[in-house]
Amino acid sequence: xxxxxxxxxAVVGAPLRYLTDRAVQKRHDTVFPWGTFTVNVIGCLILxxxxxxxxxxxxxxHVQLLVGTGLCGALTTYSTFSxxxxxxxxxxxxxxxxxxxxxxxxxxxxAVFVGVSFADAxxx
Numbered sequence: 377x378x379x380x381x382x383x384x385x386a387v388v389g390a391p392l393r394y395l396t397d398r399a400v401q402k403r404h405d406t407v408f409p410w411g412t413f414t415v416n417v418i419g420c421l422i423l424x425x426x427x428x429x430x431x432x433x434x435x436x437x438h439v440q441l442l443v444g445t446g447l448c449g450a451l452t453t454y455s456t457f458s459x460x461x462x463x464x465x466x467x468x469x470x471x472x473x474x475x476x477x478x479x480x481x482x483x484x485x486x487a488v489f490v491g492v493s494f495a496d497a498x499x500x
Contacts, residue, residue: 378441385446393451407469409460412453413480419452420484424491431492432499 396418397411404410426444429435435443457480464473 378438381438381441382446382449385442385444385448386450387446389447389450392447393453406472407464407467408472409457409464409476412456412460413476413483416452416454416457416480417483417487419448420487421491422451423448424488424493425495426491427488428492428495429499432495434495434499 393415396415399411400414401409401411423444426435426440426448430440457476461473461476464470464476
């Protein structure tokens, strides 16, 4: 039955990723993949909050499956990040490709840290 929690989270996460990506990208007239960057950072923040809550005993294993594996798994996208970075490099936008890698890693790690810290402050 745990797989149903993962599916339920993914049912929300996948369309949320698509809609967020399109809405964000539409607002930026640049080759930089702002939509993918945004969903990945938001997913990192959510997963950081969830991890901090789980460490404090405030998130059950069922919530972890629903939100962490299901929602965040479908919301975030390493494959699209990799593909878009490759396409930037191949099209000659090497600066944007490197910026995408560096900004995604730094912002993602920062978002996880902020999420865990916020959860620690809430449930400590």
